[in-house]
Amino acid sequence: MLYLTRTFMFSSSHQLVSPDLDVDANQCAFGNCTNIHGHNYHLEVTVRGEPDPKTGFFCNVLELKRLVDQLVVEPSDHRFLNDVPLYRGAITTMENLTQRIWGALEGALRAQGMDLYQVRLGETHEHWVSIRKD
Secondary structure, rough: OOEEEEEHHHEEEEEEOOOOOOHHHHHHHHHHHOOOEEEEEEEEEEEEOOOOOOOOOOOHHHHHHHHHHHHHHHHHHEEEEEHHHHHHOOOHHHHHHHHHHHHHHHHHHHHOOOEEEEEEEEEEOEEEEEEEEE
């Protein structure tokens, strides 16, 4: 099995606030992130498969880029993530964003013959969240 990873970037703002917590509990849970602030997000999308003997590859990288741009990057870039339909109703933590991105991509990639293996999202270079098919 081979794995292909493509990287993407988008810049967005968000605010970490839970409707289930009062002001003090939100402050305790999220600290300064209760303020509107932004990140330059780094997104890695990994698909897997076996190469086609006729072409030598197992996915069309241009189609992978097109789908991720259309479904994730364009709706997210230079937006307030709390208002983006893809993330509506979720606290916009990296964990929740990563799960929503997986949900947006898995079926669309499968329809193009690509097997989504991993989505990895970082707000900074120091910490990332991954979701992987195991």
